[in-house]
Amino acid sequence: MQRLVGAKQKHRGTEDTKVLNQAVKRNAERFPEDFMFQLSADEFANWKSQIVTSNPAAKMGVRRRPYAFTEQGVAMLSSVLRSDRAVAVNIEIMRAFVRLRRLLASHADLARKLDALEKKYDAQFKVVFDAIRQLMIPPSAPDRRQIGFHAKEESEG
Numbered sequence: 001m002q003r004l005v006g007a008k009q010k011h012r013g014t015e016d017t018k019v020l021n022q023a024v025k026r027n028a029e030r031f032p033e034d035f036m037f038q039l040s041a042d043e044f045a046n047w048k049s050q051i052v053t054s055n056p057a058a059k060m061g062v063r064r065r066p067y068a069f070t071e072q073g074v075a076m077l078s079s080v081l082r083s084d085r086a087v088a089v090n091i092e093i094m095r096a097f098v099r100l101r102r103l104l105a106s107h108a109d110l111a112r113k114l115d116a117l118e119k120k121y122d123a124q125f126k127v128v129f130d131a132i133r134q135l136m137i138p139p140s141a142p143d144r145r146q147i148g149f150h151a152k153e154e155s156e157g
Contacts (some may be wrong), residue, residue, distance in 0.1 A: 034151045035073035039065045070107045
């Protein structure tokens, strides 16, 4: 499941939201459907009903359907926006990718070392090696109904 961030969560002020919307419109080719979408009329009405300060009669509060961004969309936003905060977010995203790559490499290295040990020692340790391999398998996600937006996977065919 992808996490979503609303435009109002990303930038809190009215001026910031205007800047964000302008940047997105100017760079529309950088935001495909799996990076960003605009709330539907029903979703917007439901969302607005949960905001106590929104008063359409007084022309206050949220009047336009906001954009929602996936994690990839937030990463793209950080490269489009020019604020100090956006630059800091972009740097942290790059650092996270480097840490993830290192973690995956170390996991592969551990699996190779385990294979070498298994070949080196006889069958009496097979049970131990099998148990270690079971511990290396990531736990499966619990069977729970997930809430929120789910991007549709495009089937190849």
